[in-house]
Amino acid sequence: MIELEHLSKVFDASSKNIKAVNDVSLKIEKGDVYGIIGLSGAGKSTLVRCINFLEKPTGGKVVFDGIDLGTLPHKELLKQRQKMSMIFQNFNLLSQRTALKNVCYPLEIIGTPKKEAQEKAKKLLDTVGLSDRIYSYPAQLSGGQKQRVAIARALATDPQVLLCDEATSALDPNTTRAILSLLKKINTEMGVTIIVITHEMKVVEQICNKVAVIENGKIVEQGYVKEIFMSPSSDIAKELILPKYENANKTLSQRILRIAFDGRSSVEPLIANLILECRVVVNIMGADMKDINGVAYGQMLLQLPEDDTAVNRIKAYLDKKDVKYEEV
């Protein structure tokens, strides 16, 4: 659906070349909810703007549905953008237009008859759960409601892709969850491919199936969310995913085992069984369990007994249960 090939964006800022996006290659398949996660300043917002050419890349290609966007004349590019909508952190609604007229805007610019546009806009506002606020102005709506209008507006041209640039970063946790489940619904029910730019792991956990981790403009890790969650390899991914127990590690000289759970092993009481079967005492230092797309993932840090044979029994038990672990 979207392929980024060696994409780069260099900004000239007073003779210093800043590589905001540095040789990024990604493949986004139809139906994906693809997360791009990184700390602020990592280049993720520039990257997403390169996808729809709001920022013109300085190197590499964006291939959308088989078309190399870089080769298109400006007029054709504008047409392609209509198949690739975008929502923003600050909603960016037209403040002097009602919710309904905001949703009508993208239809107006492609010349849809007014009545038809309004009907479609009403339907979309109903889809996002705002049918009772269609004549409200943005100033009269809450943050979550504004983002719903923005989503309805983004869907007006029946896009194949929805680009979300920190779409939930200005919202509180409850509203974030509601907006994310709306996006998930749009993905599954309308078949819209979604690209999610975020700095929050919980956003990726809740809706993405694939994720790319970006640092200093480079993709340092990419793959399926559950795999990267199970065993993050890059430092930045570890920092974003792993719970922070560094302090605990320093103060304790004991051996610590990190156990990674996948959906299968967390159904049974693994730790309780481990204690009973191996006849050992372990101390749970910390745990971070998550529910991703209905299956639980997570990890746990166990403080091990000093006795080597007991440790070996534990490891043998975990091997038998096919649970991934590492001593840290």
Next chain:
Amino acid sequence: MIEALDNILGTGMTVMYLNSIATTVKITLTSTFLAYLIGFPLGIILYGTASESIFPNKYVNAVTGFIVNILRSIPFVILLVMTQPLASVIIGTRLGDNAFIFHLVIAAAPFVARMIESSLKEVDAGVIEAAQSMGSNNFQIITKVVIPEAKPSLIIGSAIAITTILGYTPMTYLIAGGGLGEMAVRYGLYKFDEQTMYISSILLIILVQILQETLNHIAKSSDKRIRNK
């Protein structure tokens, strides 16, 4: 009615005041309208061709900005004298209200252009980016996004422009035009009739207040960013 007022103001003065009001309103509105006709497109050019704007163009921006700045920095009285020959070519006369409107438009258009530019600059860049992401072309961004979003600010700008233009109208006494300002100058300066000077000045003040308050009210009531109305 007129006779009763004449008893207070002096014989024939009431009609003179009324005519002067009409002349001032005519000069002000016509000049403002024409100044906007020229200044509005100039303002859009100044806004749109700026770097980081919608259709950046260094040269067009520099040239337009230069002309606007030059015209704005010439004091109005001097500009009025400088554009005398031009007025006789274009208007056919150097004297009277129409010639004065011509001078006023030349002086006000660059000012209006800067007012428009600054109002348009207030529009949130994010909203423009959103419109671009939806595939809007530049014309649509200007007409459907930037101008409607800037509308309240544009109206407030027009209140400032119209009162500034009104403030220039007394200069018309230099080229034998008419109006309240000219009346105040003529009676105050040459006829030592302070009563008439003060009355015409007060009428001018009232006119400014009416124009300003009306436009500010329209600006406020048209602004949808205000929550509780």
